[in-house]
Amino acid sequence: MSKKIKFKLIHNCVQKETIGLILFECNKNMPTIFYWNFAAHVYSYLVIRTIKMKDMDVRLSSFQKKKMHSRIRTLEDAEKDLRNDIQKLELRQTSDESIMCILNQYWNRVCF
Known part of the structure; x- marks a missing residue:
């Protein structure tokens, strides 16, 4: 058996x-x-x-907690980088819109 x-x-x-x-x-x-x-x-x-199994579970849970904490830190860093990229793109979009507005004004002066 x-x-x-x-x-x-x-x-x-x-x-x-x-x-x-x-x-x-x-x-x-x-x-x-x-x-x-x-x-x-x-x-x-x-x-x-x-x-005791309880002690082993405590050790295991503390190890898992450390691993989860490190994963959370890496995700937070990635989120921070993405937020910075979004801010840069928003600034670029506003500057591009202002340039397009100026070009549109000049175009309207020339054509009409």
Whole structure:
């Protein structure tokens, strides 16, 4: 009879040297971290000291919070850049409209 193992994805590693997955086995007796390195096709695991699942969830949520905070910062920077571009384009539009108005006045003087 085979035992079904449930895993939680902790971190998806995408770095220069390694591309892999870190999985956490949801076993209350002995938590185990498994790591699969896709580049080297190496499968390894670490048996870590017994930690309460609550502590592991706290660590995981703090890591996710840091990642989300960095994503929010990058999105805010991108939004700021786009707002600056919009302001530049609005200024350019007003200057182009004023030039067109002047050209229209001269054209009306010449034609009529």
